[in-house]
Amino acid sequence: MKNRYFAAGLLAGALLLGCSQQATTTENQASQNATAADVKDLGTLLDQYWEENAKLFPLNATTNGDNRYNDQLPNDQTAAFREQQRQYYQKYLDQLGQFDREKLSDNDRISYDIFKYDLQMSLEGLKLNTWMIPFQQFWGLPLSMAQYGAGESIQPFKTAQDYDNWLGRVRGFSVWADTAISNFRRGMQAGVVLPRPLVLKIIPQLEAQVKADPTQSDFYGPIRNLGKTGIAAADQQRITAAYRAAIQNELVPTYRKLGQFMKNEYLPKARTSTGIVSVPGGAGIYRYFVRYWTTTNKPEDEIYKTGLAEVKRIRGEMERVRQQVGYKGDLNAFFNYMRSDKRFTPYKTDAQVLDAFRGIQARITPNLPKLFGRTPKTPFEIRQTEEFREKSASAEYQPGTPDGSRPGIFYVPILDAKTFRTTSGMESLFLHEAIPGHHYQTSLQQENTDLPKFRRFAWYGAMGEGWALYTESLGKELGLYTDPYQYMGALGDEIHRAIRLVVDVGMHTKGMTREQAIKYMMDNEAIDLDGATAEIERYMAIPGQALSYKIGQLKIQELRRKYEQQLGAKFKIQDFHDELLKDGVMPLAVLEQKMDAWAAKQQ
Structure with missing residues (x-):
């Protein structure tokens, strides 16, 4: 897939994870106190987690069709944001520990197993030093901004409020870019840098967004569609002027700054080696991924x-x-x-x-x-x-x-x-x-x-x-x-x-x-x-x-062969596919456990 569409947002929690500050005894105690609410229902806990997740990762929320935070773009490049994530994941892991898994329903057990896996992997990922590489040529906010802001993708542009919301994200992007450059520089000092061929691909991507004429910018796309929205004429004039100004005064300077930094400062420090193992901590980074x-x-x-x-x-x-x-x-x-x-x-x-x-x-x-x-x-x-x-x-x-x-x-x-x-x-x-x-x-x-x-x-x-x-x-x-x-x-x-x-x-x-x-x-x-x-x-x-x-395909093929042999004439391919998909994606071990229970019921 994961584009990402999807992927750019999802990888914010994986590929671009950073190391957080060490938790103090006081912080740990605060995390323990957060469990004092004693949520008795797992579904309620999961709902609370998701509500907090949407606020913490508003781009993901927009991707998922939750438009409450469409004007927000938090600076996920800061140490403070990474620490906020750590406390968030640890709080919910502590609360999950209050539930007796064996007393849960079958579906809640699946949720329990997936949730515990997610939280533990997220906390482990926050210990990595990959925050020193804020983006690359395939995924990252500079690409996602252009995809969201072009007016034909994830970000909605139907009402005057929708148009105003996007301007909020534009302002957030300028701040984000400055911190990203700072993190890249930290990586240059530590030797945690991208390979040179990848940097050579990034530079033209950034330069492509530097347009002298704002009407030629990808970010002008929503204005081209403005006349089809039914928005009042006065608002259309105001929005058009605001978008021209945002492109000229914020987006173009930000992309120019990023492009010049990557070309003049970062490229000379890019590594000539290929694998991640060559950066400090690289072997552990790869094992994690x-x-x-x-x-x-x-x-x-x-x-x-x-x-x-x-x-x-x-x-x-x-x-x-x-x-x-x-x-x-x-x-x-x-x-x-x-x-x-x-x-x-x-x-x-x-x-x-x-x-x-x-x-x-x-x-x-x-x-x-x-x-x-x-x-x-x-x-x-x-x-x-x-x-x-x-x-x-x-x-x-x-x-x-x-x-x-x-x-x-x-x-x-x-x-x-x-x-x-x-x-x-x-x-x-x-x-x-x-x-x-x-x-x-x-x-x-x-x-x-x-x-x-x-x-x-x-x-x-x-x-x-x-x-x-x-x-x-x-x-x-x-x-x-x-x-x-x-x-x-x-x-x-x-x-x-x-x-x-x-x-x-x-x-x-x-x-x-x-x-x-x-x-x-x-x-x-x-x-x-x-x-x-x-x-x-x-x-x-x-x-x-x-x-x-390939790892996932081989597991699914293995499961299909296993159940064909176990069930014989009772095996129905439609039922196998429907069962495989109906509960969504999950770690492969959880999937096999779920499918084994399904096969047992067929017999």
Whole structure:
């Protein structure tokens, strides 16, 4: 997915975590006193947590359709904010400890296990020194601000109040940026810095927001739509003037300041090494993120070996397809043929690419009831990725809101329609990012009002991305992969996730360089140099995140095989999928425990 849409906000609690001040005895006592209220009902405790969470992380609240704090943008770069988070998580962990898990209902036990896991991981993450890297080229507030503020995404722009709310966030961004620069400088002193190739990607992203004419800014997008809102003429004039001033006097100077800092001051200090292990505390940082993203305690070397084995297995299936289509060269030559032959780039316009994805949706729709009993009510759209971020973006899904006011959106970056390859796995990509992958999983989760809100709007990469990768294997059952080249594209997508296990662990623990990782990827799938470079640099920026897909997929496949054997004729694939999704994403160990209980009831 996680964009992030979603991801930018969610990663505020993970990737951009920082070390907090050491708690004093007085603070610990205050935390203990906070439990004195003795909340007797777990649901009430979880509701209180979510209310406080929305105030603490208002961008997340907006993403989740809670518009009460749309004018707020707290400075999450300060030590004081990190300490506020620590006290928040510890308070609720202490209160959770008052409940006897064994006396809870089945659903509350799941909530208890997930909540305890979340709080413990958040507290552990706050001990890391990654606050010295406030953003990178893939996720971070400078990108999120442009996405929220362009007027076509998460932030609502329907009323005069909506427009005024965004100006509050603009003011907060200027303050945030100054603190982010300060934290970057702390990182430069401590040796906790980004690799040089990533900084070279960040600089043009920042410079792209420096426009002399405010009407040419991405942030002017809401004003272009102002006439369609029905807002009073006087307010329209006031809002237009305010937005011009905000772009000229706050946004452009802030992005210019960030860009000049990254180019003139930070770039010379950027590291030449590839893996996070080379920064102080890097080995511990990587171990944390492996656990965070996989929701397992799998050793890194075991994950690496799993990747090697999966690459070997999938290559064998690719060889079978190569022989099926009668290609005479070896597999690497076949890869080159698929990424270079003009027959695989048939499109002339962006609209043709988007229509091809809509055609995939039309083909699978009649077959979905064969595999699913429940379907989402949330609307769904296919859109082209915005120009300001498409050069560094992957195809991604942005969730809708439970009330249907914002659809789920499958974003497709199209730099040049004439070079968009059909062999890139268009069918498997749609299954993963759209239907029945992220759109089904996220929408069904958010629409389930029986879940506490911290679960309705949760995200765990291992289950969420694992589910989406698993759905790619459903292509033939849904009427796809009839073209061997599309099936080859699907195998390419799967081996891509297996390769990630090798290169992510390899770069961050085994000394594999950026260049070696790019070569390994190109040797094992039909990806061009630019695509492989963007992928490898993503894994450099977000250690461990790329592991979640394959680890989660393998667990879901393992569970399906187990229940097919246990239940025999009683196993119904629709019921398995519905049960898997109905309670939302969760750590893999909690998922297996829940699914084992379901299987026992089927018998």
